[in-house]
Amino acid sequence: DAKTTQPTSMDCAEGRAANLPCNHSTISGNEYVYWYRQIHSQGPQYIIHGLKNNETNEMASLIITEDRKSSTLILPHATLRDTAVYYCIVRALNSNSGYALNFGKGTSLLVTP
């Protein structure tokens, strides 16, 4: 699976949009981009995933560049409850690539009042 690079930490004011970047320059054509987050002392929580089109759900939006070498997770109106570590993961959807998700260290997002 392609490797991802994320900033170690970010801050965001409550009510503002949080834009979390992820670089995955070695991504291949059959690999998807996934985002999970982990609130302190809890298990990771799935947020969203996509292949090449932008995606939106009730939690967030995922913007993938045209060359697919980077993406941005957008939390449109961040709340204090969004303070968490956010993981960007790239993987293919077939068993030949194994079943593991490689979480890395993620980005620690702090939402401030």
Added chain:
Amino acid sequence: DTGVSQDPRHKITKRGQNVTFRCDPISEHNRLYWYRQTLGQGPEFLTYFQNEAQLEKSRLLSDRFSAERPKGSFSTLEIQRTEQGDSAMYLCASSIRLTGELFFGEGSRLTVL
């Protein structure tokens, strides 16, 4: 609560003792995963079951570790002759599709003294 359940939530043991963790996945999920997470790191994949078959094991899963899913429902993770380096959060996750959308439990925290 119909989420992934893990037991015990916390375990303190002395070096050399054996410990066992249990995971009850979401009932209709046939895929089950174990991950380990140490302080400041993202979750690391240990092993994967599809129904009762263990289809993938990480190199992290040394011969002191054994996982089972005897009837394709709940799973156990046993660590024999625990070492201080085994101190970590052990996370279980389940899914119904090979889409990467995993549902995680709250984890079992192990402290080896």
